[in-house]
Amino acid sequence: MSDYVVELKGVTKRFPGVVALDNMSLSVKPGEILGLIGENGAGKSTLIKVLTGVYQAEEGKVYVSGTEHHFKNPNDSAAAGIACVYQELNIEKLLSVTDNIFINKWMKKKSGFLDYSAMNARAKEVMESLGIDIDPSKAAGTFGMGVQQMIEIAKAILIDAKMIIMDEPTSSLGEKEVELLMKICRKLKDRGISIVFVSHKLEELFELCDRVTVMRDGEHIWTKEISETDNDDLITAMVGRSMDQLFVKAETTKGECALRVENIKEGGVLHDVSFEAYNGQILGFAGLVGAGRTELMRAIFGADPIDGGKIFINGKEEKIRSPKEAIRKGIAFLTEDRKGQGLVLGQSVQMNLILANLKGFCKGIFIDDKKVRETGEENVKSLRIKTPSQDEIVGQLSGGNQQKVVIGKWINSDANIFIFDEPTRGIDVGAKVEVYNVMNTLTEAGKCVIMISSEMPEILGMSDRVIVMREGRIMATINRGDLKNFNQEDIMKAAWGGKIDE
Template sequence: MSEYVVELKNAVKLFPGVVALKNMHLNVKPGEILGLIGENGAGKSTLIKVLTGVHQPDEGEIYVEGQLKKFKDPNESAAAGIACVYQELNIEPLLSITDNIFINKWIKKGGLLDYPTMHKKAKEVMASLGQDIDPHKPAGTFGMGVQQMIEIAKAVLIDAKMIIMDEPTSSLGEKEVEQLMKTCRDLKARGIGIVFVSHKLEELFELCDRVTVIRDGEFIETRDTKDWDNDSLITAMVGRSLDNQFPKEFGQKSAEPVLKVENLQEGGVLFGVDFEAYGGQILGFAGLVGAGRTETMRAIFGADPIDGGKVYIHGKEVSIKNPRQAINNGIAFLTEDRKGQGLVLAQTIRTNLILANMKRFCNGPFLNEKKIVESGQEHIKSLRIKTPSIDEIVGQLSGGNQQKVVIGKWLNADADIFIFDEPTRGIDVGAKVEVYNVMNSLVKAGKCVIMISSEMPEILGMSDRVVVMRGGKVMATVDRDSKHFNQEDIMKAAWGGTLDG
């Protein structure tokens, strides 16, 4: 009997023009949480798809409890006991929790679906995951944390021997992350092996027994977690030392605010939001999930209608009713949902990069292909977008490289105000530094940068000033040189506390 529940040996996976995996190894013990980390484009997604039967390796072997397996499709992988909770959850929001859990695994009685039994089992498995909820209710009525537990319930239902969790905390709030951590430990106690994929080093150190690092599609090293530290993990992951994870640079603050917002109102969402943002600075927006930060920016950008308030750009009041008017007024908005709102996934890098300002690339009524290619190649190089060519389909890129394409798109927009909503969510440490350097270059060019982030080290590391929101209201504005510019006071304001002085 093998000591590993799942073992991958010497895996190779080739795509046209790309070696996605080479010499790839991974092994997971029963009742172990194995951390998996690597830069965006390092091969994590391909590795997951090989283990789950989406892709078949060109070379290498997969063993489950010591038995050699060859998966032709995901059904065979699931039958062998391998399950995956993907970053993009596979939930049908209009169907009940029971339907979501049992989809394609129906329990029947006399040729009919046995809903009493399925509801009972669904309630039991959700309760075992810390969720005492009604399985009859539509899954879409619950938040991301519960929906993620539904996905985990599917894995528990098939008696999974190993569960892969792909960036499971990327869209969760603090309390939801705590519940997920507890669930992982409970699953571990049941003898289930877990592969925990995350870019958040603190999560790996808190939760994992061992950590495996991969780079450029190749296995680098596996160590017990206690034998890693931040520096050694980062160096192994990116192949170079990152001496400063937050390379903050300071610009020249403009004399007057570039953007000024007064008494912004949106029924039931925003309640008298006021703030000023200056050129040559990064204005951070902090707060808990649901504080109204994204809603504020969507209202300014014309994506959502407002009920009252005024917006000034360079001292002039503007009326912005839709995103096109916002772009014409010099506002760029890098949305939190890069796949749903930031990119056309079925189109190429070349096409996506020009979407925000196609006029810039026109000669009369025609597109200037030479200019498009030159600009695109420049962005690919400066943003370090990992791609075979400028004509690669964006949907084929890793999440971090997709984010870089979104940034490149807006850099073409000739904007004065850049709104970055969770710009580093789901991307690795090395890619984060590249995003910060883009922000630095904008600041040094006198641009106004607004950054929404749920990561407090990022807020403190990169912001010149911080607006703290709660329940659609501004609770505090804190300058970098203020005594309140620290995690404790900012979180106090986010929870509704008052800052003295």
């Protein structure tokens, strides 16, 4: 009997110009929760796809309960007892919960017709075992992300999975949904089901995992008991260098007012919002989900119409009715939805890098190929974009590298005001540092940076000033030099509607 439910030995997977997995090894004990971490581009996604039969490795072996397996497709992997809950949930929202759970595993009557009575009963039973009491005959899309994630876990239970891989499972969940997921993971562990928990949130690993495996550049760096490591140890192992400080704030000089907003209104969303943002500084926006921060930036960028108020750029009032006009006025908006709004996923890295300023890359009516390629090479180098080439389809890159392409796109637009909306959401620690370095570089060059973030350490670590919003209103403005109020407690107090002591 093997000591491991799943074991990889010496697995190597190559793509043109890239070794995605290099002699990679992984071992998962029965009934344990193993954390798996690494920078974006470290090979985690490739490893998951090898385990689930999407990719086949050129070298190495995969064992399940001590028996060697060769997965030719995901069905082979599922038959061996391996399931995966992907970050992008595989839910057919128009189909019922039952249909989603039983896809390709239908229960039939003797007549050959589907036995929905039996399937609904079983679906309800499985969901209730996960702490979810719902009507499984309802469409899956009528439920929130937390329930949809439980539907994916229910699929794994239905195939009697020995091991469930959870790929960034909390990235789209609220606080209560995260608590429920943690509870479910512990329940599954108690049943003897192993979990590989992939996350860039280190605090989740320490709360949940028994051991943790670190990957870097497609290789296994080490595996340790979670009790034998700490944040600094994990970060150093991931990025391959010591990181005394995660947030290295550049010392810059406050310049002229780049953006002034007066009494912006948007029906039921924004209520007389006014603020100023300066060249050479990072202005942070904090607040709870639904505070109106993104809506405010979309209004400034011309993506959403406003009902009243004024916008001044470099002291001059401007009427911004569309993103096109905002770009012409020197505003860049790095949306939090990089896949849906920030990139054209089916296009190359090179093409995405010039999208915000096509005119600037033309000679007459034709694209200047030489300038495009030279700029792309410069962007890839300066932003450390991990890609086989500029011609790689951007949708094939890791999340962190996709984010760097979005940043490069806006740097190439010659903007002066950069709005970063949740700039490090869904990317690992190493990629975060590189995003912070870009922000520092912009402010050192005298640019104006506005950052929306739900991560308090990020807000405190990178902002020169912080504006706190609640329900479409500004509750407080705090300067970095204000040692009395520039802290997590006062910012959260304002976010919840409390008054902070001046």
